[in-house]
Each structure stands twice: as structure tokens, then as C-alpha cells.
Amino acid sequence: MHYTFPDNFWWGSASSALQTEGDSLTGGKSATIWDHWYTQQPSRFHQQIGPADTSTFYQHWREDIALLKQLNHNSFRTSISWSRLIPDGNGDVNPQAVAFYNNVIDELLAQGVTPFITLFHFDMPMAMQQLGGWENRQVVAAFSRYARLCFELFGDRVQHWFTFNEPIVPVEGGYLYDFHYPNVVDFRRAATVAYHTVLAHASAVRAFRDGRFAGEIGIVLNLTPSYPRSQNPADLTAAHHADLLFNRSFLDPVLRGEFPADLVALLRQYDQLPPTQPEDQALIADGVIDLLGVNYYQPRRVKCRDSAINPAAPFMPEWFFDSYEMPGRKMNPYRGWEIYEPGIYDILTNLRLNYGNPRCFISENGMGVENEQRFVEDGQINDQYRIDFVAEHLKWVHRAIAEGSQCLGYHMWTFIDNWSWCNGYKNRYGFVQLDITTQQRTVKKSGEWFAATSARNGFNHPENLS
Numbered sequence: 188m189h190y191t192f193p194d195n196f197w198w199g200s201a202s203s204a205l206q207t208e209g210d211s212l213t214g215g216k217s218a219t220i221w222d223h224w225y226t227q228q229p230s231r232f233h234q235q236i237g238p239a240d241t242s243t244f245y246q247h248w249r250e251d252i253a254l255l256k257q258l259n260h261n262s263f264r265t266s267i268s269w270s271r272l273i274p275d276g277n278g279d280v281n282p283q284a285v286a287f288y289n290n291v292i293d294e295l296l297a298q299g300v301t302p303f304i305t306l307f308h309f310d311m312p313m314a315m316q317q318l319g320g321w322e323n324r325q326v327v328a329a330f331s332r333y334a335r336l337c338f339e340l341f342g343d344r345v346q347h348w349f350t351f352n353e354p355i356v357p358v359e360g361g362y363l364y365d366f367h368y369p370n371v372v373d374f375r376r377a378a379t380v381a382y383h384t385v386l387a388h389a390s391a392v393r394a395f396r397d398g399r400f401a402g403e404i405g406i407v408l409n410l411t412p413s414y415p416r417s418q419n420p421a422d423l424t425a426a427h428h429a430d431l432l433f434n435r436s437f438l439d440p441v442l443r444g445e446f447p448a449d450l451v452a453l454l455r456q457y458d459q460l461p462p463t464q465p466e467d468q469a470l471i472a473d474g475v476i477d478l479l480g481v482n483y484y485q486p487r488r489v490k491c492r493d494s495a496i497n498p499a500a501p502f503m504p505e506w507f508f509d510s511y512e513m514p515g516r517k518m519n520p521y522r523g524w525e526i527y528e529p530g531i532y533d534i535l536t537n538l539r540l541n542y543g544n545p546r547c548f549i550s551e552n553g554m555g556v557e558n559e560q561r562f563v564e565d566g567q568i569n570d571q572y573r574i575d576f577v578a579e580h581l582k583w584v585h586r587a588i589a590e591g592s593q594c595l596g597y598h599m600w601t602f603i604d605n606w607s608w609c610n611g612y613k614n615r616y617g618f619v620q621l622d623i624t625t626q627q628r629t630v631k632k633s634g635e636w637f638a639a640t641s642a643r644n645g646f647n648h649p650e651n652l653s
């Protein structure tokens with residue numbers, strides 16, 4: 188069967204500054220929370236590989252952009268590092284950073300690759316965290332200034348901006364489940380962080396529109412469809428609550444300009460609402476975006492709780508649901524995530540039917556696999572499983588588009604194997620293999636497949652490359 192995509196479909200991949208640049212404390216850059224946390228607890232990082240040892244994009248940007256072109260990318264998302272551009276978070280601009288990002292943007296354009304730029308991808312400058320990070324409104328103001336400076340410095344060439352990548356993740360990781368610094372477990376503080384992140388997003392959107400910069404501005408959300416175990420009302424309520432807390436907490440403000448009334452009522456009932464100010468509402472309403480990036484890796488399956496809540500335990504999202512393991516589910520055992528391709532269709536369809544069919548694209552989708560060396564054939568990793576993974580997801584994207592979704596592209600996570608936060612280099616996601624000792628890059632079979640798919644604006648599946 189042949190699958191053809193609309194003209195000008197965005198074919199590309201995504202990465203982030205902190206996961207690829209390296210030089211994390213040189214070139215005038217200051218520490219992020221990751222550099223700091225690594226000095227405190229190196230054992231939290233797989234094989235104790237920290238944020239200084241990423242895939243050297245700061246040194247090898249020119250070669251890497253040549254590889255993007257070789258893989259027929261017409262677009263590529265990466266982020267600007269706030270702590271590289273403004274080392275103390277709110278003061279002087281670092282000229283070395285300006286030169287670096289100018290080089291990257293100019294070279295991408297010279298090679299025919301449209302730059303998509305994220306402003307914040309989990310990498311809070313330590314100087315800002317010392318003020319309290321997203322718990323402090325001063326940091327919201329500093330972010331808004333940083334965003335405006337980015338638009339002024341690079342907005343003559345960058346036309347696709349994203350305020351945040353997966354803003355719920357630092358909330359979950361840093362303030363609920365202890366997988367990001369500052370390793371806090373406290374729902375009310377998490378709610379404040381989430382709320383201030385929405386304000387930061389909206390302030391950047393406002394700055395973009397006030398400055399009348401060319402192009403468009405959006406956000407990248409990891410949308411995780413919540414599937415109930417059954418149609419029993421208690422299971423449905425569990426799924427509704429999970430959806431409110433993990434998806435709609437960001438989706439509604441950025442597409443509808445307000446938080447869901449059910450979510451506000453729920454948090455009020457449990458006395459978890461963050462402090463607000465009267466002018467916030469108008470700001471949030473101004474944060475409605477032009478373009479939504481959708482990251483999709485896995486579904487969330489839930490059921491109603493089997494046990495009573497311990498009222499003395501910390502208030503947590505899990506007060507409203509239990510996780511549910513669906514019999515027969517297909518797993519990516521390396522990452523421990525379920526693979527469920529129709530989920531990508533369900534997200535796009537939900538956006539079309541319930542959110543006015545916004546302009547959107549798949550901004551991340553991918554499969555991290557351990558020890559890919561065992562798949563080397565004639566010097567190349569034969570990652571047929573990754574080709575199948577992409578193709579099976581793209582079939583559902585294709586169907587959603589045929590039914591009217593305004594999905595404009597598909598970006599894979601990721602381009603070159605990169606550093607995955609606490610997982611270091613455990614799971615590899617790239618179209619291009621990275622030898623972490625020599626930094627040598629070798630295109631995997633999936634990279635060739637993707638290049639051919641982009642060139643033909645579609646694919647046959649199953650098929651042989653030849």
C-alpha cells in the first residue's frame with residue numbers, strides 16, 4: 188500500500204540544546220539545573236554520564252547539518268539554551284552564543300532545512316533556579332525578556348517558534364515524581380510551577396505578537412491519550428481525571444485560552460490551587476497559539492483505584508486513578524513504554540473534533556533501543572524495527588489527515604543518538620548512530636529509509652528499499 192502526504196509536508200526530526208550541544212560550561216555558558224544536579228548526584232545518571240558529555244553539536248554543527256541535508260530533512264527542531272544566551276538568566280547577552288546560533292540558523296537555511304526553534308527544553312539556568320525557578324514570578328518575567336531577545340536576534344530568519352517543549356515534564360519530574368531537579372514531591376508547588384509555566388508561555392506569545400515578528404509561535408506538548416480499562420463509570424472518571432491533569436492542564440490554556448473548569452474545581456476541592464493575580468486571566472487568553480507540536484510516545488491506561496486513599500499521604504494525581512496494564516499490550520521493553528500506534532490518530536482526531544482543528548504537526552515520536560550494536564550488518568545498524576515503528580505511526584497520521592486533520596508534518600525523535608537525561612546513552616533513538624568514544628556518526632538503515640520517504644513525500648509499507 189502506498190501512502191502519500193500533502194504537499195509541503197514537514198519531514199524532519201527534533202533535538203534539544205542540552206542533549207546535543209555539549210560544551211555545557213564553556214563558550215560563556217553557565218550551568219543549568221542538570222549541570223548542578225550532576226555535581227550533586229552523579230549516580231542518578233546512567234553510567235554517570237552527565238550533561239557535559241553530549242553529542243558535541245557545539246563543535247560539529249556544520250557536519251551535522253550536512254547530515255540533515257543528506258537525510259532529506261526539510262525542517263529540523265532544536266532549542267536555544269537560555270543559560271548559553273544569557274548566562275545569568277536576566278542580564279547580558281553572551282556574544283559567543285549569538286554567533287553560534289547565527290551560524291546554526293544560517294547553515295540550516297543554506298542547506299534548505301527550515302529551523303524550528305524551542306525556547307525552553309527542560310534546561311532551567313541554575314541562576315534562575317536559585318531564585319526558585321518557575322515557583323517565582325521573577326523567573327516568568329526573565330523568561331519573557333529572554334524570549335523577546337531571541338525574537339529580536341534571530342526572528343529575521345526563524346519563522347517557527349515554540350515557547351516550551353513538554354512543559355508538564357519538569358512539573359512531573361521536578362515537583363511530583365523525583366526524576367528532575369529539584370527533586371521535590373509537593374502537589375501544590377507542582378501546580379504553581381505549571382501555572383507559572385503557562386504564564387511564561389503566554390508572556391512570550393504576547394511579546395512575539397507585540398513585536399510584530401514574522402512567522403508563527405506555538406508550543407510542543409506531549410499528549411498522552413488516557414484510555415479507561417472499561418466503560419464502567421468509575422473507570423471513565425479515572426480516565427477523565429488523568430486527562431485533565433496531564434493533558435488538558437496545558438492543552439486548554441494554549442488552544443482555548445483558559446484552564447478547564449473541571450480541573451480548577453478539582454484542585455479547589457483539595458486546596459491545591461496556585462496563587463493567582465487578577466491580570467493573569469487576560470494574559471493566559473493572549474497565549475493562544477498559531478501552531479501546536481504534538482509529541483507522542485505512549486498511551487496512558489487507567490482504571491479506578493482498587494484501594495482507599497491514605498489521607499495522610501501526600502496529595503498526588505494517583506489519588507484519582509490506578510495505572511492499568513492492558514493484557515496483550517505491545518511494549519518497547521528498553522524504555523518500558525507501550526507502543527500503541529492508533530494513539531497518534533486519536534490525538535489528532537481529538538484536536539480536530541474538540542479543539543477547532545488547529546494547525547499542528549507531530550513534533551516527536553520515536554523508539555529508544557538498547558545495545559543496537561547487535562544489529563550491525565556490514566558496518567550499519569539495521570534497525571528495521573524503527574522503520575516499522577515510524578511507518579506504522581505514519582499510517583495513522585495519514586488516516587487522520589485524510590479525515591481532515593490539519594497535521595502539517597512529522598518529526599522524529601531524534602536525528603543523532605543523543606543524551607537522554609538520567610538515561611544517558613542507554614537507549615538510542617537516532618537515525619544516525621553515534622560512537623560516544625570517537626564521536627563518529629554513521630547513518631542507520633532507518634535514516635536511509637526516512638531520506639527516501641521524505642524525497643517521495645510518502646512510502647510503501649511493507650517494502651524493500653531497493
Ligand code: BGP
Pocket residue numbers: 203206352353356409482522551555600606607608610614
Ligand atoms: C521527550 C523529550 C526528549 C527526549 C524524548 C525521549 O519526552 O522531549 O527530550 O528525551 O522524550 O525520552 P527519553 O530520553 O526519556 O527516553
